[in-house]
Amino acid sequence: MSKLGLIVRREYLTRVKKKSFLLATFLTPLAFGLIVFLSGYFASQMGNTEQKVLVVDDNNILKNYPLESKGKTFEYTAVDVADAKKTYIDDGYDMILHIPTFEDLSQSKFNIDYYAKEKQGIASLEGMESIVSKSLRSYKLEQSDIDKEQYDKLKTNVILENALLNSNDESIEGDRSSKFSSGIASGLSYVMGFLMYMVIFIFGGLVMRSVMEEKLNRIVEVIVSTVKPFQLMLGKLLGVGAVGLTQLLIWLILIPIIAVIATTILGVDASTSMGGVDAEQAAELMKTMEEEQGFSIQSIIAEVQSLNWLLILPAFLIYFVGGYFIYSSMFAAIGSSISDDMGEAQQLMLPLSIPVIIALIMIPAVIGNPNGPLAIFGSMFPLLSPILMPARLPFDPPIWQVLISIVILVLSVIFFVWLAGRIYRVGIFMRGKKITFKELAKWLRYNY
């Protein structure tokens, strides 16, 4: 095995065999599964609480237009509200709904009030508002001369659809995605952008600590008497990078499996449980959305499948590796130049984290206008492109832009690794000197 191969193998194996690696790799998807499970579980628990509501209607109309809601039972009383609120808790009610006398029942705005044993959630209160509105509307409709049939006809919904969405005519140019695909694409953009951000800091930090460790315990001198400093640095970058890829691939396989297991055990859909509504409510919601907007689970799945995965996955891997190399080579350079304390490291790391944070801040703007000048610039500039090009990928960027960006990325990787190598070879032998950027720039010109 070549010396570089030996170094890569050591860097890889010592990390992969560590307990902390196994824990992080296998517990992260499990934690993800647990979050899905718990949020689904809590959501379903919340929906299951039965509430008994005492309705004090001073107008005496709601009896004939009864309130209806799942999980709530309504009882009507003629008792005065002042008496009712003294005894409702002892009588076993959770809440009083008080509809005061209205002079003019044809008005559009009604202020009603409630007394509750416990603090009510905003969703529960808003639900109550719509339930009462519905009953009052029915009452008003009957009181008016409007025919129920005619009233129903007044309901109007406009659905704007992309004409090319289902067209098979390939000769027409233009965007063929539906408006939901934008939502799904945005979600994917955020996920990939944040993943890159984490990769840069977690694995960059790993490279930096490892370089510091070798320098501080002096073994670096023994190693570089047999291999070139650049080989040692490159071997470290490759070895740690391989660890990152291994972890990413395991996650890509494990997370969907665990998500499926978590959802089947609970019978909740992972995507809807996130919204804090239970399955039945979600199904109802979906149904209304579908009726009103032509939106359904099936259409989401179809959208996800229609994304250009053949571009997104390989390109994401390229940016994953490219972004990793650009940033962790700089982390290696910093690690090599530090004498002993972490404070110094943090000072030097700050300028390095600025482009990463700028890229994160730019994600919403890029998603908002994925083919705008800002998005194009961001996805070309090599310090930003590892985060911003993956964010653009779900929006089908022109392929030539992706290719140019990748070429720039690859050239930048070569440049930054070279640059880091120049600093590294000097840094690992420097002792007890406070390092400034001016100093680092000098090292670039040193002859070793």
Added chain:
Amino acid sequence: MSILSLRNVVKQYHNHRAVDGVSFDIPDGSIFGLLGPNGAGKTSLIRIITTITGADSGEVFFDGEKINANSSQKIGYMPEERGLYKTMKVGEQLLYLAQLRGMTEKEAKDSIRYWLEKFNNTGWWDKKIEELSKGMQQKIQFIATVMHKPKLLILDEPFTGLDPLNTNLIKEEIHAMNSEGTSIVFSTHRMEQVEEICKDIVLINQGKKVIEGKVDEIKETYKDNLYRIEFDGSFPQDLNSSSFTIKSDTDKDVIIQVAPGHDSNELLSALIQKGIRIKSFTEVLPTLNEIFIKQVEN
């Protein structure tokens, strides 16, 4: 035949010349001292010899050929500041370092077992470095330096931090390796340490060579013709003449310098004529330290 020859080697760092036109030869099979005070350029020289850095100008020959990337496989180097991967196991670590030095896995394993057995430490293979005591770590460091049977062994301040037991153990091993043909270089600023071990030395200061040669010959060259005489009774004060100078005297002994052109026999007969009862008569040779200080002051 020299195992290592330096010709006019220059190494310029940013704003100081660490090595300034140094030339010397290390005879094959010798125990050689690379001496000089801290900051003299020893470590810079060693880094050039171990191919960690290259010289700006000048030439280095190792084992008959110009030094190159493969030379390091025949060189063992123990830096002044020792270090091993703390969380790696002894066996894995030695195996890794041996393979970096060009050994096959099998050769490496055999050699590591041989050395661990030699130091009675066969049970250490699966122990992490951080679990070992300091003395044990030093033995592992030594094994890491010698396990690939180097032709040239470079030890930078090898005895600093060693306990007396390990110092003896390693001295023994060094002599054993030397008698099997390995050339040894000691780099140190503590010159008294190498006087007993090294036959040849080079002394450098501020990047330049000051003295080079065999220890005996150097002492011979730089001696001041001093003799120590132990005696009984009293010592006459009228010995001082153009030939002899009393450098120091106590109740029991005197040190006398013999002027150039005279020798010890003349001093002896002069003393006998004065009726002094001599108990011993020895030549006082300068220590390397004294020679060095004298040279630097000049």
